[in-house]
Amino acid sequence: MTPTRKRRLTAVLVIIFGVSIAAVVAMSALNENMLFFVSPTDVEEQSLPAGKRFRLGGLVAAESVSRAEDSLAVTFVVTDGAYSVDVRFDGILPDLFREGQGIIAIGQLTPDGHFEADEVLAKHDENYMPPEVADALEKAGHVESE
Amino acid sequence: MTVELGQISLMAALLTALVLGLVPMIGTYTGNRRFMAVSTTAALIQCLLLMISFGILTAAFVVQDFSVEYVARNSNSLLPMHYRFSAVWSAHEGSLLLWELILAVWIAAVALFSKRLPEVFRARVLAVLGWISVGFLLFILLTSNPFGRLIPSAVEGLDLNPLLQDFGLIIHPPLLYMGYVGFSVAFAFAVAALLGGEVNRDWVRWSRPWTLIAWAFLTIGIALGSWWAYYELGWGGYWFWDPVENASFMPWLVGTALIHSQAVTEKRGAFGNWTLLLALSAFSLSLLGTFLVRSGVLTSVHAFASDPTRGIFILAYLGIVVGSSLTLYAIRAPKMIQGGGFAGTSRETFLLINNLVFAVMAAMVLTGTLYPLLIDAMGAGKISVGPPYFGLLFTWLLVPMVLALPIGIFTRWQKDTGSRLAGMLRWPMAMALVFGAGVWIMEPEIGFVSAAGVTGGAWVIFGSIFYVGHLLSRKNSLKIPGSVLAMTLAHVGLGVFLIGLSLVSTLSTEKHLRMEAGDKYQMVDYTFEFLGTKIVQGPNYTADEGEFVVYKGDKEVTRLYPQKREYAQRGNTMTEAAIDPGFTRDLYVSLGEPLDQNGRAWAVRVYHKPFIRWIWLGSIFMMLGGILAAANKRYRRKMPATKPVNTGTKEVTA
Numbered sequence: 001m002t003p004t005r006k007r008r009l010t011a012v013l014v015i016i017f018g019v020s021i022a023a024v025v026a027m028s029a030l031n032e033n034m035l036f037f038v039s040p041t042d043v044e045e046q047s048l049p050a051g052k053r054f055r056l057g058g059l060v061a062a063e064s065v066s067r068a069e070d071s072l073a074v075t076f077v078v079t080d081g082a083y084s085v086d087v088r089f090d091g092i093l094p095d096l097f098r099e100g101q102g103i104i105a106i107g108q109l110t111p112d113g114h115f116e117a118d119e120v121l122a123k124h125d126e127n128y129m130p131p132e133v134a135d136a137l138e139k140a141g142h143v144e145s146e
Numbered sequence: 147m148t149v150e151l152g153q154i155s156l157m158a159a160l161l162t163a164l165v166l167g168l169v170p171m172i173g174t175y176t177g178n179r180r181f182m183a184v185s186t187t188a189a190l191i192q193c194l195l196l197m198i199s200f201g202i203l204t205a206a207f208v209v210q211d212f213s214v215e216y217v218a219r220n221s222n223s224l225l226p227m228h229y230r231f232s233a234v235w236s237a238h239e240g241s242l243l244l245w246e247l248i249l250a251v252w253i254a255a256v257a258l259f260s261k262r263l264p265e266v267f268r269a270r271v272l273a274v275l276g277w278i279s280v281g282f283l284l285f286i287l288l289t290s291n292p293f294g295r296l297i298p299s300a301v302e303g304l305d306l307n308p309l310l311q312d313f314g315l316i317i318h319p320p321l322l323y324m325g326y327v328g329f330s331v332a333f334a335f336a337v338a339a340l341l342g343g344e345v346n347r348d349w350v351r352w353s354r355p356w357t358l359i360a361w362a363f364l365t366i367g368i369a370l371g372s373w374w375a376y377y378e379l380g381w382g383g384y385w386f387w388d389p390v391e392n393a394s395f396m397p398w399l400v401g402t403a404l405i406h407s408q409a410v411t412e413k414r415g416a417f418g419n420w421t422l423l424l425a426l427s428a429f430s431l432s433l434l435g436t437f438l439v440r441s442g443v444l445t446s447v448h449a450f451a452s453d454p455t456r457g458i459f460i461l462a463y464l465g466i467v468v469g470s471s472l473t474l475y476a477i478r479a480p481k482m483i484q485g486g487g488f489a490g491t492s493r494e495t496f497l498l499i500n501n502l503v504f505a506v507m508a509a510m511v512l513t514g515t516l517y518p519l520l521i522d523a524m525g526a527g528k529i530s531v532g533p534p535y536f537g538l539l540f541t542w543l544l545v546p547m548v549l550a551l552p553i554g555i556f557t558r559w560q561k562d563t564g565s566r567l568a569g570m571l572r573w574p575m576a577m578a579l580v581f582g583a584g585v586w587i588m589e590p591e592i593g594f595v596s597a598a599g600v601t602g603g604a605w606v607i608f609g610s611i612f613y614v615g616h617l618l619s620r621k622n623s624l625k626i627p628g629s630v631l632a633m634t635l636a637h638v639g640l641g642v643f644l645i646g647l648s649l650v651s652t653l654s655t656e657k658h659l660r661m662e663a664g665d666k667y668q669m670v671d672y673t674f675e676f677l678g679t680k681i682v683q684g685p686n687y688t689a690d691e692g693e694f695v696v697y698k699g700d701k702e703v704t705r706l707y708p709q710k711r712e713y714a715q716r717g718n719t720m721t722e723a724a725i726d727p728g729f730t731r732d733l734y735v736s737l738g739e740p741l742d743q744n745g746r747a748w749a750v751r752v753y754h755k756p757f758i759r760w761i762w763l764g765s766i767f768m769m770l771g772g773i774l775a776a777a778n779k780r781y782r783r784k785m786p787a788t789k790p791v792n793t794g795t796k797e798v799t800a
Contacts, residue, residue: 019502025539030517033535092738
């Protein structure tokens with residue numbers, strides 16, 4: 001091997017080494033930051049551990065939103081037609097949040113079976129249904145009445 | 147009848163694009179000069195036809211022709227005039243037409259400003275661009291025609307999505323598309339070089355200014371999108387790692403790698419194949435981004451109406467473009483000439499680090515964006531990848547890049563010595579460390595990572611400025627090459643951006659409050675007093691407008707008037723944040739929702755965001771650097787067919 005080739009080989013090996021480390025770090029970061037989408041039916045059927053973060057999606061049940069008197073705490077029910085989950089949230093709800101609207105809440109289950117949300121998302125367009133929510137509603141046999 | 151003219155014009159543009167794709171290409175193989183010369187005419191006619199088409203759609207918006215379905219969906223008789231113009235590209239069909247118009251403008255620009263290129267090469271570039279245009283015109287005409295009529299005509303339009311009734315939206319998409327689409331030119335140059343089996347690397351020099359301009363537009367387009375999200379979405383975020391943001395960020399990352407590897411290939415001939423590959427990838431990722439946005443396969447805040455046929459069309463188009471260009475690359479690249487070697491300590495090595503980092507970043511973003519799709523396709527559940535994934539990876543990947551950047555600027559091509567570099571770089575390094583430490587002492591709560599970020603930003607800025615000083619002292623004259631100024635400007639921009647990012651991510655204070663009229667809230671040095679709300683009537687909305695007085699000590703700093711708007715036609719509610727911008731801090735207030743019946747108590751967001759402007763200021767510097775680099779005189783000189791290889795170790799700037 002000529003010295004030039006040797007040097008090139010070293011360079012290539014260093015690059016491969018660096019990139020593989022980056023890939024390993026990336027994959028573990030990916031796994032740690034993966035959030036599963038879960039419907040109320042899934043919550044009912046699978047025993048999800050309390051404290052594990054996930055995305056809960058469904059419709060905000062009619063007349064379920066209730067606010068605290070003196071803080072921003074709010075509770076509401078997310079349903080997919082078949083089952084429902086009580087959600088607690090302390091913060092400002094998005095503009096498009098309203099009863100009957102499809103939303104996604106990010107957070108975790110508490111030991112007493114509530115869903116503690118730290119983020120609530122409603123989409124920009126009122127005609128738009130998050131695809132996961134639409135899918136979950138369909139599975140639960142909920143029919144859109146328009 | 148007029149809108150039908152728009153459609154006819156679009157069809158004529160398709161025919162012209164076919165001529166542009168076919169005739170000059172045949173000319174290059176048969177040596178027919180008249181055939182090759184057709185490219186200029188076809189490019190200009192195509193541009194004219196698309197301008198007509200676009201103009202007609204705009205006119206339909208201006209005169210409120212609700213018999214056109216697209217207009218009826220995205221406009222309303224109450225819509226103010228300036229939004230009627232931007233409403234043209236507010237939804238899928240019109241924004242595609244804008245995409246295609248911008249492509250036609252780029253093609254016409256190439257036709258007009260590349261007369262110095264060798265005839266055959268130029269004809270090939272334009273023909274390749276012609277084929278790209280054919281694909282997009284087919285896409286518009288077959289799946290997304292904006293000129294469809296509504297029978298019977300609508301009496302009133304649905305109105306423009308209120309989120310888009312904003313100055314940011316008027317300029318964000320055109321600038322972003324200028325960048326996206328501009329990479330098609332670099333792509334076409336690369337394909338033309340591969341087609342011709344060009345044994346020299348002239349094509350790189352020719353394509354550099356085009357790539358730089360596209361990159362500059364993409365930079366500012368992304369920055370504007372971030373700024374728009376910050377003030378318009380009402381919750382003060384400036385980057386969400388949303389799939390659609392990622393879709394524009396991936397071409398930017400690869401484009402940044404490309405402008406640096408082009409420098410190496412042009413100056414030294416090294417990285418030739420890599421530069422080709424990057425040029426092909428940058429545009430392919432632009433197309434991938436388009437696919438992700440248009441097909442609706444991804445859950446995103448940018449909810450463009452999704453339609454499976456559109457997704458399939460773009461996917462097929464993407465497959466053809468990527469597949470054919472990579473095949474061509476596989477066949478031809480081994481024949482391309484390779485440049486000279488370089489030592490371990492050389493500017494080439496540092497630019498190699500730059501390229502590796504950017505390529506890995508792009509790969510990471512791609513992984514994070516496509517992984518949910520993969521998992522879903524395998525039926526393993528629906529997932530999303532959270533922002534911490536991206537944040538963590540970028541923090542780590544920035545380390546080698548920021549460390550290497552100033553060293554790379556000072557390093558000579560081909561071979562240099564560590565001791566020479568250490569001698570020149572110890573001052574900027576020392577200054578950066580002192581600066582970073584000083585900031586950390588003043589604001590201890592920023593923590594180590596942010597302090598390191600500030601130091602890194604300062605290192606890049608001081609290193610860049612010292613290099614200019616170094617050139618000045620060596621040359622004993624006050625003339626600095628334009629390319630060095632451009633590079634310095636862009637790198638200082640990166641430094642400013644890094645400092646801003648580090649500070650805003652740790653020094654920001656964000657509070658969600660329940661406030662009643664008369665309530666006060668103290669945040670950092672400022673006191674926010676809520677005076678209450680009143681009803682305000684806008685042209686097409688009604689708003690609750692809050693009034694906040696901000697004091698610093700006893701002195702009134704500013705009054706902020708955030709609004710909660712109700713757009714009558716669509717029934718949308720919109721938050722309009724009120725911001726007092728500043729060089730060192732933004733004060734940000736937005737209204738959540740009313741919490742009681744009589745409207746006295748409101749949910750309120752109160753934010754203090756130090757140095758957030760630096761993020762966009764840095765981006766503006768980067769853009770200006772790109773434009774300045776593209777304006778360099780040497781790109782306008784008469785271009786020799788082959789350039790003698792520069793073998794000296796003279797310090798040449800990238």
